[in-house]
Amino acid sequence: MGEGFTLHPGELVLAASHEYVRIPSDLTAQVVARSSYGRLGLLVATAVQVQPGYTGCVTLQLVNLGQLPITLTPGERIGQLVFTKLSTPVETAHLKYSLAVWPEFSRVSEDSDIKRLRRAPTARRK
Structure with missing residues (x-):
């Protein structure tokens, strides 16, 4: 599958799941780390929810919270x-990160509330 890489203490990297998934409109999923990796200090996801209707590889945020470097190999089962x-299927609208095959960098700037807040006048401090 490829060479491993070392995640040093305090580092964060984006990775993608090996699997390409399609979540039906009546399911949601959460990414959960395997206990063995959690004991090493590996946090597998900082944004754990996979929305109904999502299709693609799941972007994972990998953080080493431990004291020692962790070597990971592509394809390794970490989560x-x-x-x-x-109880009720949801209407799946356009999902910002759908159809990903590589790790997706943040698109928070595309959020409608962020755009609206940035256009709003600000109160002046005295």
């Missing part, structure tokens, strides 16, 4: 998806 059945 899992835990699915929750929704």
Whole structure:
């Protein structure tokens, strides 16, 4: 699958799941780290929710919270998806990160509330 890489203490990297997934409109999923890696200090996801209707590889935020470097190899099972059945399917709108095959960098600047807040007048401090 490829050479490993070393994640040093305090570092954050974006990675993508090996699997390409399609989440139906009546399910949601959470990314959960495997316990063995958590014991090394590896945090597998800082944004753990996979929305209903999402299609693509899941972008993972990998953080080494431990004291020692962690060597990871592509394809290694570091986490899992835990699915929750929704009582009512949701209407899946355009998902900002859908159809990803590589790690996706933040698109927070595309959020409509951010754009609206940046256009709003600000109160002056005295």
